[in-house]
Amino acid sequence: MAAALPSAYAAKNKTKFVPGKDLTLIGKVMPTPDRYARVDTVKYDGFTDYQRRSLNQESSGLALVFKTNSDRVEVNFDYKKRHHAYNGTDVASAGADLYIKRDGKWVYAGSGVPSAKGEPVALVSAMAPGEKECLLYMPLRSIIDEVYVGISPDATITPMENPFKHKIVFWGSSFTHGVSANRSGMAYPLQLQRATGLDIRSLGVSGNSKLQQSYARVLADSDADAFVFDAFSNPQAPEIRENFNDFVKTIRAKHPVTPIIFQQTIYRGSRNFNTDNDQKEAAKMAAAEEMVRKAMETDPNIYIVYPAADTDGSTCTDKTHPSDMGYYNWMESIRQPILDILAKYNMK
Amino acid sequence: MAAALPSAYAAKNKTKFVPGKDLTLIGKVMPTPDRYARVDTVKYDGFTDYQRRSLNQESSGLALVFKTNSDRVEVNFDYKKRHHAYNGTDVASAGADLYIKRDGKWVYAGSGVPSAKGEPVALVSAMAPGEKECLLYMPLRSIIDEVYVGISPDATITPMENPFKHKIVFWGSSFTHGVSANRSGMAYPLQLQRATGLDIRSLGVSGNSKLQQSYARVLADSDADAFVFDAFSNPQAPEIRENFNDFVKTIRAKHPVTPIIFQQTIYRGSRNFNTDNDQKEAAKMAAAEEMVRKAMETDPNIYIVYPAADTDGSTCTDKTHPSDMGYYNWMESIRQPILDILAKYNMK
The missing domain is CATH 2.60.120.260 (Galactose-binding domain-like)
Structure with a gap:
């Protein structure tokens, strides 16, 4: 058309x-041949056909x-x-x-x-x-x-000149992508962009943020001043344990001291009554906490923050994804913690 | 199917x-031949074909x-x-x-x-x-x-027995209908139902709540213990002035002392920069305030409350309709004022 x-x-x-x-x-995280795509997936290997042809091309953010x-x-x-x-x-x-x-x-x-x-x-x-x-x-x-x-x-x-400053690269799940937000600008990273003036480059990859090397290589090649990752929403606990260290290692090879702020995953509505989901999600959270805390012992530029998108499932659209209300709560809950961390690096 | x-x-x-x-x-506001319809539109006259065949049959609420x-x-x-x-x-x-x-x-x-x-x-x-x-x-x-x-x-x-008590009949616009809520239970009257235990029967008629006699006759025939109306979101200022008194009169003929709580219309996102909409909406609000306050001088069972769904347009999905966040704000802002009014009638 x-x-x-x-x-x-x-x-x-x-x-x-x-x-x-x-x-x-x-x-944009990086220049791409297609202006409104987000990743140059010809240049990078390791992506599935769906990620290459579809997901990475979506104009979110x-x-x-x-x-x-x-x-x-x-x-x-x-x-x-x-x-x-x-x-x-x-x-x-x-x-x-x-x-x-x-x-x-x-x-x-x-x-x-x-x-x-x-x-x-x-x-x-x-x-x-x-x-x-x-x-x-x-x-x-x-x-x-x-x-x-x-x-x-x-x-x-x-x-117009880009009105935002400090290149903060977000990466994450459908949550970071903004799925179930009522408008495209209500994904939580974009609410944060408007609220803080930070130059946020958000790479939300619905269902596909599993700490893979493919995305690690893309993120490593970006000229980020800081990273914020919603990295524990898609992988299960064993994947988190298996992939986390290599994911960090690939980024650290090109960004030795750039702050990396990990976000714990959020509480999902499905946990209220689905005991299977509740256990799986609790295991993910425990693995995430364990892996990040261990990395923080040797890497002073790694952080963890705790989004409070939804404490009782009331903002869930579909058992998983927050409405605008959940994304607003998320943004508000991480805003000051992230600003405090960035301030240590003179990003004000 | x-x-x-x-x-x-x-x-x-x-x-x-x-x-x-x-x-x-x-x-349900009243029994209907079709179990999941809301109004018996064979029994009542004055409805348009769209209202009769479609809108009044929708299962909202x-x-x-x-x-x-x-x-x-x-x-x-x-x-x-x-x-x-x-x-x-x-x-x-x-x-x-x-x-x-x-x-x-x-x-x-x-x-x-x-x-x-x-x-x-x-x-x-x-x-x-x-x-x-x-x-x-x-x-x-x-x-x-x-x-x-x-x-x-x-x-x-x-x-199960109906767990809710005191029949509170809501009527109103697409807002009361819940348009742009992420889930069907997030329309503000239904959020209020769960939060208060009130037996809310909500007749939201998207775009069609213009203080018409047709709807006044339906509402008058309900066995409401109280009414709550979002009656000023659809009509323009001249319609409000023309229809308001007859609308109240028709209801009062069958409900001489039942409390009627009018809600002022909400702030719409389109008002932020569209000067035409801003003027029209301000005129509606002025007409609503004027008509309700005049009615309150002679009718001690008429009230006005002021929903604060959205003060800066940030919850708007489409320039008009709130997201879940707006409907939550709406519910919270009218909750105590409505409970205070109902308490005067021993509805606790």
Whole structure:
């Protein structure tokens, strides 16, 4: 599906569409041949076909930043794959999420998903005059060829400098990916980005963060100032024990003193009554605690933090994934602990 | 689509399915010919075809209560219409949401949606032995012919007495309906039901709560002990001024002294930057405040409360509808004010 440019819709609504390639893209762990992919999976080995062709290509966590004096912002996507999830909204899976800076804060401005027929969606309209700084998150789970940002025909739109600082590379499970968040910008790393101003590059790989060497090699090659890992949500306890040390070793080969902040996995709703899950999750947590604490004895730049996304399962969408409420709780619970650690490295 | 009983799936998994008609159904404003519909729209006039054939038939807010000693609970639905929304999850639109009583509290046990091919879904499994009291919410937006609850073949399942007391009839917009909640049980009236033990019968009619006489006649015929209305989210300011007094009059004809608690409408995310929406919403709020305060001068059993679902738009899914976080904030903000009002009428 190609978003015609200018389309009949654009003509009717007198909207001017500008391709994302003319704007600033942030949130990437590394450069990739496809602009809205996250990992160059031709360069790295060890990935499964699914990881290579699909998961690593999803645009979760990427965002455009630009300035415009338009009275409205519309958006359309050329999808390579338009994702629908049973446990998430289409707004999050295939849509855009827009924030505008006001009084130093990133304030929600609008969200939406282009129609299944390929028509653009208005994220915000009827805005007061003046130039705005915009932060536009890409879809959570879809694969994108190009994004088109629509503005009024007489307005200007210009690329903006990355407003965030200190390259903090997140890696993790569907939780870090943001699965079941209502909007693409509500994954907890992105909430943290807006709340702290940190330049977060988030590589959430739903169901596939198992401390593998493939991802360790990618992360090692990034120019991260710090790492934050949700590394214990996908592997079972034996995998954690088996893979943890080699995972750290591969990263340490290229980042000998970069802080690595491990996050304990979160409490899942399924634990409330499913005794099997409760035991498995407890075993994972114990293995994680054991492995990280042991590594901390010899490596002063390894840390552990404890997200409190959900203490009683009430935020679960599908027995596993938090709603926005869970991701908000997660972000709030790790915010100060992470800022305290980064401050030791003069990242303020 | 008929859920075969027993199905090949059931045989393979050794699951016994029991139809909802053998269990207790709660949450209904009134009896209806179709068990999982909410309004008898043959009996009442003034409804549009959409309201009659679709909206009023959706199972939002209805729930089954039962006791079982099964180690698992599965569910399947015979859908008359399986709903999908761009701004909600399929788990909420077409799925089930299960709570089990533990230490006097309704604790989340599991949620899920039967497969599109009609296979049942396991909401919880591997439970510890013992009889459980279960509260199973029906889908938020689908229309249901029958629900089948699956248990282990040697287990018992029995209808339970309605565990909630004082008939509190809610009526309102898509917000009361629960649109964009991640699970069907996360609409704010249902969160309030579990948190307070009130017997809430919630008639949320997405986009269609405009203080019409049709709905006033339905509400007047209910045997409510109290009313709580989200009546100012759908109509514009002129409609509020035009319809409000007649709406109250129709209800008062059959409920002369029943408390009626009006809720101010909530802050919407679209107000942050859309100046048109901001003005329209402010006008609605002013009209609502004016009309309710005037009615309160002569009617001592009319009240107004102020939900704080979202003060900065951060919980918005689609510029309008809160996520679970917004609905939780809403519930918490009206909980004590409503309990204080009900206490005056000895509803404790």
